[in-house]
Amino acid sequence: MSDLTAALEEGSTPGLVCAHHHLYSALARGMPPPPHIPADFRDVLEMVWWRLDRALDLEMIEWSAKLAALEALEAGCTAIIDHHESPNAIDGSLTVIADACAEVGVRVNTCYGITDRNGPDGARRGLAENDRFLAAGGRGMVGIHAAFTCSDDSLAAAAELAENHGVGVHVHVAEGVDDAEAVSRLEELSRDNWLLVHGVHLPDDHGLRGTIVHNPRSNMNNAVGYARPSRFSNRVALGTDGIGADMLEEFRVAFVAARAVDVTASPDTAWSWLKQGWDLFPEARGDRVTWSYKPIDPWHLAYTPTVRAIDVETDGDYVVRGGVATRVDADEVRAKAREQAERLFAALR
Ligand SMILES: [Zn+2]
Numbered sequence: 001m002s003d004l005t006a007a008l009e010e011g012s013t014p015g016l017v018c019a020h021h022h023l024y025s026a027l028a029r030g031m032p033p034p035p036h037i038p039a040d041f042r043d044v045l046e047m048v049w050w051r052l053d054r055a056l057d058l059e060m061i062e063w064s065a066k067l068a069a070l071e072a073l074e075a076g077c078t079a080i081i082d083h084h085e086s087p088n089a090i091d092g093s094l095t096v097i098a099d100a101c102a103e104v105g106v107r108v109n110t111c112y113g114i115t116d117r118n119g120p121d122g123a124r125r126g127l128a129e130n131d132r133f134l135a136a137g138g139r140g141m142v143g144i145h146a147a148f149t150c151s152d153d154s155l156a157a158a159a160e161l162a163e164n165h166g167v168g169v170h171v172h173v174a175e176g177v178d179d180a181e182a183v184s185r186l187e188e189l190s191r192d193n194w195l196l197v198h199g200v201h202l203p204d205d206h207g208l209r210g211t212i213v214h215n216p217r218s219n220m221n222n223a224v225g226y227a228r229p230s231r232f233s234n235r236v237a238l239g240t241d242g243i244g245a246d247m248l249e250e251f252r253v254a255f256v257a258a259r260a261v262d263v264t265a266s267p268d269t270a271w272s273w274l275k276q277g278w279d280l281f282p283e284a285r286g287d288r289v290t291w292s293y294k295p296i297d298p299w300h301l302a303y304t305p306t307v308r309a310i311d312v313e314t315d316g317d318y319v320v321r322g323g324v325a326t327r328v329d330a331d332e333v334r335a336k337a338r339e340q341a342e343r344l345f346a347a348l349r
Contacts, residue, residue: 011294015078015107015287015314016247017277020170020197020213020239023082023097023110024061026068027341028052028242032348041176041222050117055347056086058096060340065100067337070330072106072245073320076289076309079281080245081195082110083143083170087118090125094133094140105319105327107283111143111170114158116151123154127161134165141195144171147182159189168193168210174201176224183208195280197239200227210234211280214273215241216257217250226257230269237276247274248307255302267298288313 007013034047056064061084072080080101086093094110101108110133114126130142142162144150150158162169168191173182175198183206190196194210200219202208214229218241229236238250251267251274258265278285290311293304301307312320319326 007288008296009294011292011296012288012290013076013296014278015284015289015312016076016274017079017081017237017281017284018072018077018240018245018247018250019081019211019237019277019280020195020215020241021068021080021082021245022084022242023065023068023080023101023108024053024056024084024086025049025242026064026071027060027337027344030341030345032345041224042178044222051348052344053085054087054118055344057089058093060344061086061089061093062096062100063333063337063340065097066104066328066333068245069101069104069106069108070325070328070333073104073312073325074309074323074330075244075246075248076291076312077106077245077247078287078289078312078314078319079107079277079284080109081141081170081239081280082108083113083197084110085113085115085145087122090122090129091132092129094129094138095136098133098138103328104325104333105314105317107139107281107314109139109141109281111141113143113145113170114154115145115149116154117145117149120151123150123157127154127157130158131161131165134167141167141170144169146172146175146179147185148179152185155185155189159191163191168195170195170197172197173199173208175219176222177201195237196234197241198224198227199229199232200225202232204231205233208234211276212236213239214254215239215250216254217241217243220253220257226261228261229273230258235276235279236273237280238270238273247277248301249305250274252302252305255298267302270302271298286315
């Protein structure tokens with residue numbers, strides 16, 4: 001029996017990885033309603049997320065990241081691949097996020113999602129923030145919001161910057177029908193180290209290179225359709241798209257979403273997507289999470305919705321002990337995040 005198999009039998013795993021998160025979205029819950037109920041995915045972006053991201057300042061970003069990082073650790077997720085946007089607080093934002101995660105004890109790979117939807121200067125400043133952060137030794141990628149909000153020049157500039165830094169591009173691809181042209185716009189640019197997030201409306205044999213990141217709960221929440229990730233020849237990983245970082249929960253949702261269209265679907269497939277996170281964030285393999293249930297087995301977990309992380313160790317240190325975060329005061333983080341959420345909501349009214 002391998003070490004990993006023995007650990008799973010005894011109810012422990014390496015740290016789980018969230019392959020696509022938006023740490024800035026942790027304050028959004030309970031936000032004031034938009035002027036009308038969004039009727040489609042484009043409406044959701046314009047009336048919820050693009051309203052919210054324009055109102056963010058660095059202090060809100062800091063506490064949003066701390067709250068999201070705390071909730072990740074409490075769910076046994078020790079490594080997050082983050083995609084950030086804050087059009088009116090770009091400069092320095094990635095360092096704020098990296099520092100917030102370090103304080104809580106979570107590993108993070110972040111990037112700034114460039115876009116031309118706020119004018120060409122916005123894309124330029126977004127690129128500059130990616131460049132600044134990576135040049136200073138930050139752990140990250142180069143972010144693109146999505147092809148449908150970027151010019152061809154911006155897409156090419158982001159791909160070139162990533163190449164220069166030896167990292168991949170982290171980009172939303174064909175999440176909604178608005179982005180169906182992503183394939184033709186990205187096919188010459190994509191590389192094996194890219195993260196292609198969602199891929200709901202990609203053709204089966206799309207030809208893009210990179211890892212597809214499946215976010216089943218978010219896709220249901222936005223009614224964009226089921227991505228059917230099993231159809232792709234690309235590697236597939238699991239993300240949450242900003243709805244927390246409870247990766248066992250996301251695994252269960254991934255399984256039941258597959259099962260909803262195919263009763264023969266096995267949880268082993270969704271489990272393989274979760275495990276793919278360790279190739280994207282190898283340090284998490286050295287982290288250790290002790291769970292409230294054993295064995296850690298896909299068929300058990302698929303039907304056991306209450307499994308909790310008891311202890312979490314990174315670099316030989318407990319960052320969660322007995323279900324409680326050790327490096328920060330969880331009550332204080334929640335209270336400060338609540339204050340910042342009130343500031344954010346006031347800016348939206
Ligand atoms: Zn996303």
